[in-house]
Amino acid sequence: MIINSRFFNRSELIGFVALAALLFVILPLSLDVFRLNLVAKYLTYAFVGIGLVLCWGYGGILSLGQGVFFGLGGYCMAMFLKLEASSPENTKIQSTPGIPDFMDWNQITSLPLFWQPFHSLTLTILAIILVPGLFALIIGTAMFKRRVGGTYFAIITQAVAAILTILIVGQQGYTGGINGMTDLRTLKGWDIRPDHAKVMLYFFEVFLLFGCILLAQFIRLTKLGRILVAMREQEDRVRFSGYSVANFKIFAFCMAAIFAAIGGAMFALNVGFMSPSFVGIVPSIEMVIYTAVGGRMSIFGAVWGSLLVNFAKTGLSESFPQLWLFGLGGLFIAVVLAFPNGLSGIWADHVQPRIDRLMTWRKPKPAKAWTDSSVADGAPAE
Amino acid sequence: MFGDYSIGDLGSIFVMQGFAGLILFSVYVLMALGLAIIFGQMGVINMAHGEFMILGAYVTWLTSSAFQHYLPALFPGYFFLAMVLAFMASGALGMLVEWGLIRHLYKRPLDTLLATWGLSLILQQTYRSVFGAREVGVELPQWMLGSKQITDTIEVPINGIFVMCLTVLITIVVAYVMYKSRWGRQVRAVVQNRIMAGAVGINTEKVDRYTFGLGCGIAGVAGSAFTMIGSTGPTSGQLYIVDTFLVVVFGGAASLIGTIASAFSISQTQSTLEFFMSGSMAKVLTLLAIVGILMLRPQGLFALKVRK
Numbered sequence: 235m236i237i238n239s240r241f242f243n244r245s246e247l248i249g250f251v252a253l254a255a256l257l258f259v260i261l262p263l264s265l266d267v268f269r270l271n272l273v274a275k276y277l278t279y280a281f282v283g284i285g286l287v288l289c290w291g292y293g294g295i296l297s298l299g300q301g302v303f304f305g306l307g308g309y310c311m312a313m314f315l316k317l318e319a320s321s322p323e324n325t326k327i328q329s330t331p332g333i334p335d336f337m338d339w340n341q342i343t344s345l346p347l348f349w350q351p352f353h354s355l356t357l358t359i360l361a362i363i364l365v366p367g368l369f370a371l372i373i374g375t376a377m378f379k380r381r382v383g384g385t386y387f388a389i390i391t392q393a394v395a396a397i398l399t400i401l402i403v404g405q406q407g408y409t410g411g412i413n414g415m416t417d418l419r420t421l422k423g424w425d426i427r428p429d430h431a432k433v434m435l436y437f438f439e440v441f442l443l444f445g446c447i448l449l450a451q452f453i454r455l456t457k458l459g460r461i462l463v464a465m466r467e468q469e470d471r472v473r474f475s476g477y478s479v480a481n482f483k484i485f486a487f488c489m490a491a492i493f494a495a496i497g498g499a500m501f502a503l504n505v506g507f508m509s510p511s512f513v514g515i516v517p518s519i520e521m522v523i524y525t526a527v528g529g530r531m532s533i534f535g536a537v538w539g540s541l542l543v544n545f546a547k548t549g550l551s552e553s554f555p556q557l558w559l560f561g562l563g564g565l566f567i568a569v570v571l572a573f574p575n576g577l578s579g580i581w582a583d584h585v586q587p588r589i590d591r592l593m594t595w596r597k598p599k600p601a602k603a604w605t606d607s608s609v610a611d612g613a614p615a616e
Numbered sequence: 617m618f619g620d621y622s623i624g625d626l627g628s629i630f631v632m633q634g635f636a637g638l639i640l641f642s643v644y645v646l647m648a649l650g651l652a653i654i655f656g657q658m659g660v661i662n663m664a665h666g667e668f669m670i671l672g673a674y675v676t677w678l679t680s681s682a683f684q685h686y687l688p689a690l691f692p693g694y695f696f697l698a699m700v701l702a703f704m705a706s707g708a709l710g711m712l713v714e715w716g717l718i719r720h721l722y723k724r725p726l727d728t729l730l731a732t733w734g735l736s737l738i739l740q741q742t743y744r745s746v747f748g749a750r751e752v753g754v755e756l757p758q759w760m761l762g763s764k765q766i767t768d769t770i771e772v773p774i775n776g777i778f779v780m781c782l783t784v785l786i787t788i789v790v791a792y793v794m795y796k797s798r799w800g801r802q803v804r805a806v807v808q809n810r811i812m813a814g815a816v817g818i819n820t821e822k823v824d825r826y827t828f829g830l831g832c833g834i835a836g837v838a839g840s841a842f843t844m845i846g847s848t849g850p851t852s853g854q855l856y857i858v859d860t861f862l863v864v865v866f867g868g869a870a871s872l873i874g875t876i877a878s879a880f881s882i883s884q885t886q887s888t889l890e891f892f893m894s895g896s897m898a899k900v901l902t903l904l905a906i907v908g909i910l911m912l913r914p915q916g917l918f919a920l921k922v923r924k
Contacts, residue, residue, distance in 0.1 A: 404897055567738075571731065
């Protein structure tokens, strides 16, 4: 892994190392397997968060339908695992052996055509990337080419999330309905349920997460990232400069969709089931709030936000179930009103300057590095 | 799917399903009217609109319980008082929210969306703590029950007719207020050019506040109407919010006629389809059709041409 000072500036490098230390060393050593598995579940939302940083923080496109892509990725993975779990030997008692149990309960006698590719792991991995990517491409092309953006786009993505949830719940025979796909057992013969498998999966997920972080950081630093920021601030000027604004937006939206889908696939592997309750409007908006709490402009912030909000959610809803919704609602309002740049904004505004002052006390006036957060004061202009 | 029915049967089915759709239409129109006023006027996306509607529904339920206990003689007429109370409760809460939250966010429409979503969570939990998680149903007075036989095969429910008349009345009042009254003229002036409107002496902040209050108040009345078609629970409002937004966007924001036309077509499509297939498929097809049309025509059915 090559990390030079151009790829990460100093404070980002510190953030990267701190996050790596936390996820690779501190958490696995200090938590039991059950809690570690919970962390793995929270981290699946961090994938979505990184995508949202690119598409919302940098591109200014608020998508309230990331649950759709999370769900598509998760369902692709779950379909593969479900097919493996329902081999003819495992499903001898069904009237049609060899098909998933919920199909048998719904009087379906043969495997539907769209399930066939999920016998193969290669095709499944391709599907996890391509299905959400293509879906985002279609939605993005239709909307951005016609210059639909801002709140309209948010509402349409929300409607798409509603449609997909209703469809999954309604088509019980093909999708498992409201219960989703449960009882996932093995991945290519390797049992994903015991503790050591959970630990393995956790580390695999963290590796993937860091891969995504590096990719997102790369996109952010290229000219593409600069154009995204420029587009968010002054869309017309970018258009008049000869850039195709729509294509850049479509790209950002598709990347966000693919990140979300990877998160969804990891969710299905780590948690062992997939259900429509992770697809709809409510989870989609919750994913946005994780990102907003962490800081919509910060890739690391998205990871921290997903971890902290979910820890708070688990903690609060375990001990004070009624308080949780008040807390979440209050968090939304507080973040939007008082801290539009989230935790990373607080860090950059209040903590970082003090650290800098401590570390560079000899220099009278440190040259201020040109960072993205300095341009991105306040919220995206519409 | 039409094979099993004769032409006459089909006609009756369409009329009766159409009438069932009219109640849905009324709720959509009343909710969308409020939303369209707020969205069209201030560009604010109010995700808590469904919770304002449910507030109206709970007020209606409280009024009906109060009348049952204390004034059983006047029970047949409680609904009219309940509507006024629902309007006032939701409107007052709306003005409070505008003052405390929305006015700080006028320049950031996407953030308003998140903040009002947070507000909706808080309101939902408040309803759950106050009224309980169970859904409550309103007892309708005797004269609203039953149905009217029109021909041998067609009969329509009376509460449907009542809600219909109510919707028409409220729409007329809103249209009158917006297009004929002095205040409506001020609102439209602010929509067209906020700075100029301020310069000629219109208190734009006050106009904003009352507009938001009016929109939320109408949502409260929608909640009263809603108690006739379903039972009220803390999260009932959330189920309608996306549909209503689609109604507004589909009709073309800031267009009253567009809102009504789109509410009509959406509710009719949905309730007619519901007869021939499962409810969820009907909903999926309707929503898909709307999203598809919006992709082809993003400005909605009736777009107001404004220079941006």
